[in-house]
Amino acid sequence: GAVVSQHPSRVICKSGTSVKIECRSLDFQATTMFWYRQFPKQSLMLMATSNEGSKATYEQGVEKDKFLINHASLTLSTLTVTSAHPEDSSFYICSAARTSGGRGDTQYFGPGTRLTVL
Amino acid sequence: EDQVTQSPEALRLQEGESSSLNCSYTVSGLRGLFWYRQDPGKGPEFLFTLYSAGEEKEKERLKATLTKKESFLHITAPKPEDSATYLCAVQAGSNTGKLIFGQGTTLQVKP
Numbered sequence: 001g002a003v004v005s006q007h008p009s010r011v012i013c014k015s016g017t018s019v020k021i022e023c024r025s026l027d028f029q030a031t032t033m034f035w036y037r038q039f040p041k042q043s044l045m046l047m048a049t050s051n052e053g054s055k056a057t058y059e060q061g062v063e064k065d066k067f068l069i070n071h072a073s074l075t076l077s078t079l080t081v082t083s084a085h086p087e088d089s090s091f092y093i094c095s096a097a098r099t100s101g102g103r104g105d106t107q108y109f110g111p112g113t114r115l116t117v118l
Numbered sequence: 119e120d121q122v123t124q125s126p127e128a129l130r131l132q133e134g135e136s137s138s139l140n141c142s143y144t145v146s147g148l149r150g151l152f153w154y155r156q157d158p159g160k161g162p163e164f165l166f167t168l169y170s171a172g173e174e175k176e177k178e179r180l181k182a183t184l185t186k187k188e189s190f191l192h193i194t195a196p197k198p199e200d201s202a203t204y205l206c207a208v209q210a211g212s213n214t215g216k217l218i219f220g221q222g223t224t225l226q227v228k229p
Contacts, residue, residue: 002164004161006161032215034215034216034217042221043205043219043220043221043222044162044205044219046216046217049214049215049216091159093161093162095161097215100150100167103149103150103169104148104149104150104151104152104167104169104209105150105209105215106150106152106164106167107152107164107215107217108164109154109161109162109163109164110161111160111161112159112160112161114159
């Protein structure tokens with residue numbers, strides 16, 4: 001199988017605090033992980049690409065100083081939402097890419113983290 | 119510009135009524151086309167990867183097919199538990215690994 005876990009599954013925090021979300025690939029190594037954000041009844045919006053051992057690549061319009069990404073090992077990437085505000089409330093989903101020998105890599109998704117900022 | 123369009127946006131079926139979901143794409147150098155199922159409040163669940171035109175894959179009541187311009191997800195004799203949003207995504211030849219998602223088709227199967 002290809003299992004990806006996320007922790008926590010839901011978090012409620014006060015405005016101005018920072019929140020860390022962990023993404024782990026449990027049964028395979030992932031050189032590349034991705035972080036998405038999803039608003040109600042919309043498709044996934046890619047925030048950043050996380051590469052093990054190097055800096056993350058952020059999509060246009062995503063503030064890298066607000067959404068800190070660390071990919072310290074081949075099985076763990078973290079997303080820290082710094083100084084969270086109510087507009088950061090959303091469903092955050094990570095994925096881990098499993099290589100397929102030169103063809104398109106399949107991304108396996110975590111269960112998501114529901115962030116609510118009061 | 120790489121683009122993915124899914125149709126219909128929403129589909130209501132009676133249990134046992136077979137149908138197909140469409141995913142049309144334009145991409146520079148297709149590296150893979152992916153189908154996912156997403157239940158409310160959960161992350162997408164991987165269903166299929168298709169790499170080249172003519173390829174087909176099956177899993178239980180689902181069958182995915184691929185041409186040079188589109189992919190179909192056929193659902194045979196659906197059950198209420200097949201109700202979900204089905205997402206189609208493509209990976210372009212730029213090799214960044216990014217997925218370009220369609221807006222999804224929300225399927226409701228009534229008993």
